[in-house]
Amino acid sequence: MNNTAIEVWLVEDDDDVRQTLLQTLQLSDLPARGFSRAEQALQSLTPEAPVVVLSDVRMPGMDGLALLKQLQARDAELPVLLLTGHGDIPMAVAAIHQGAQDFFEKPFEPEQLLRSLRRAIDKRALVLENRRLRRQLADSRGQTLLLGQTPQIEQLRRQIDNIADTSASVLILGETGTGKEMVARSLHQGSGRKGNLVAVNCTALPESIFESEMFGAEPGAYTGVNKRRIGKIEHADGGTLFLDEIEGMPLNLQAKMLRVLQESALERLGGNKLVKVDARIVAATKVDLQRASAAGLFRADLYFRLNVVTLALPPLRERRADIPLLFLHFIEQAKERYHRDVPPPDAALIQQLLNRDWPGNVRELRHHAEQYVLGVLPSAPSAPDLTLPQHLFRLEQQLILAAMKQAEDNVALAAERLGIPRKTLYDKLARYKHTNGAEL
Structure with a gap:
């Protein structure tokens, strides 16, 4: 699915905040729709809706955490991001553990929010595309031995x-x-x-x-x-x-x-x-x-x-649009053959497959799918060496996440051990979550 087809649903009871955020999203080329109450968003949600949800936590009626629970019950793979103006660290940790993709404290840095939303949109697009391919696979079984749409x-x-x-x-x-x-x-x-x-x-x-x-x-x-x-x-x-x-x-x-x-x-x-x-x-x-x-x-x-x-x-390089469907089909066959269960391929892997020339054609693609299921698929070329700031960022991240683990997610205790203010620690935790998807 094209990422531009994914819409951001903003659930915010404050009219001024909602309008400001909607304008920010639209100026950043992110399609968006606003709701003043969580109940309205739930009523509008259809199965497999091409949306991600950005919701305030403190709202009259159904609050953001209750909305998160309802959304998770309907579609466990629907990305939900939460906003709060109250600095409730335990709530943030609980929300992430309950399945929220991210959590922001007002006032937040707009660029951080936009980056996190774009990651959520990419994730939703991939989930919906994998579901579409699985349906197509199911529909095609028994009809033809030749898979493809090209x-x-x-x-x-x-x-x-x-x-x-x-x-x-x-x-x-x-x-x-x-x-x-x-x-x-x-x-x-x-x-x-x-x-x-x-x-x-x-x-x-x-x-x-x-x-x-x-x-x-x-x-x-x-x-x-x-x-x-x-x-x-x-x-x-x-x-x-x-x-x-x-x-x-x-x-x-x-x-x-x-x-x-x-x-x-x-x-x-x-x-x-x-x-x-x-x-x-x-x-x-x-x-x-x-x-x-x-x-x-x-x-x-x-x-x-x-x-x-x-x-x-035709050779596979002349029917590249069929590669995701074929790869998913071969994965399903390999899972059954080797009695393995693996997650669906991510967007980065699919892009790598689309970029290859495939001299061995469909047979070579089948071998790649078997290697994926067996966990021996060759890695992509390694990224260039990290710069000094990137090395320092990763080192700081490792130290802070280790402190959080030792403190059993007690932010005050972790901040004391690290010798930094609680607010600084929370800001850094949020930044690491945005950058790498690290767990709190």
Whole structure:
């Protein structure tokens, strides 16, 4: 979801404060809507509303903490930020522990508030986008094996729907890892054929056994064959034969495959009898077969017989908009396979995925999803070395948060141990929360 679609809902009973804050938000290009009472905001809230809530604590009727509780009950992932003019430190700590994203004491620094609101907006946009993708995944299951919303994938699905229930031979073109076998499975799934989908990688089969593996063999055809052997093509009778990397098929056997295509029949190795076979042939390649034919590396007549219908699969870099949906789908598969539960990917990771070129295409993306679930996904390039002020800021933060932990969130005791005023400590705690999301 586009972050500009997220609106800030300001709940503030003081008319002057509310109008001033609304003006500040609007001048900062943050869409905002004001409410004078918490009850009004609750009545206006719809499920999965694209909003973040900024509320005063001390208000007549329902106060900010009660509003926080109600909002958390409706949507635990809805960001809520609270304002108070009373310097109530225990209340601030309690609110953060109850789920408030941030807490500000009036008067506050506008830039700090705006930074925190923008982080809340980013978080809300990511949550809603992940929910949308999950719904889309649920809707797509059982309908197609090809996930995606891009025009290329939509067109490919339409082409598959148009030809799936025919007997036409199909040639699938695409780089390694683009999902050519998924296209073959989609064609078989939509064909209505009762037989099997038999997949063969032509490059992986050694030439010495290619003929017997594909066409079968009669007893005595070669040493060790004492009974009839049924080949891959016959196993696909009544179904679909998928020939992946067909450019790897030996030239001397391409004529026999051409006969299968032309006559729907084959001869087993060592036999003379024609065996009828009703198998739909789907082939796939990552090379230019027409150029290979011109170079004498592939039979031209077989190429033209296969090339009745051509389906071209785009590389992942040309359908980047599908990456979040695919990644989430692969995460769900990996969670089930490895019995792991992991949080959804954050915006930074999704952006990294969108920026990659993916030479291994969808297969490489699937491996990344598995690494994410297993907790071994390689880290992004490290950030540049910190400046001295940044190092000092982090050191101060660590010391103060350690003091708060030792004092069990007692601000007065922590401030005394650190030798700083309570007000200074609270200001620093708020600043650390805004900067890094550190827990109080």
